[in-house]
Amino acid sequence: MYLDSKATNAAEVLQKMGGAKVILATAPSSKAMSELIDGLGPNGKLMVIGAAFDPIEVTPIQFISGSRTIQGWGKHDLSFDLSEPERYRKDVPNAEVHVLDAGHFALDTAADEIAELVRGFVASSRSEFLARQAG
Secondary structure, eight states: OOOTTTTOOOHHHHHTTTEEEEEEEOSSSSHHHHHHHGGGEEEEEEEOSOOOOEEEOOHHHHHTTTTTEOOOOOOOOTTTOOOOHHHHHHTTTTOOOOSSSOOSSSSHHHHHHHHHHHHHHHHHHHHHHHHHHHH
């Protein structure tokens, strides 16, 4: 589902729907991403694809209260340490971790690969959700 955060309070809409499992942030606006944090459901993930230079503002309570995660890696990003994904895999063994052949602006150079990974993640998340509902 697409929500235009300029036209609506996207976090509020997402919470009314039970909170998002995944928010794919494609616009390079840290302010918009910051406003979406409260739209995540428990264990929700904000996947940052559209990077900006200003910080994402988030309080520790926003993370602690929902076990939320923010992640994003491009192996040619100068601010990236290639040991980080392996440490993340150890800390979060059920996480899907991918290192893209991309730099800081991964969507510019690896859009097709990112789209395929997101489609697969969303499809598997939906399958797991439906299986739990059928239960």
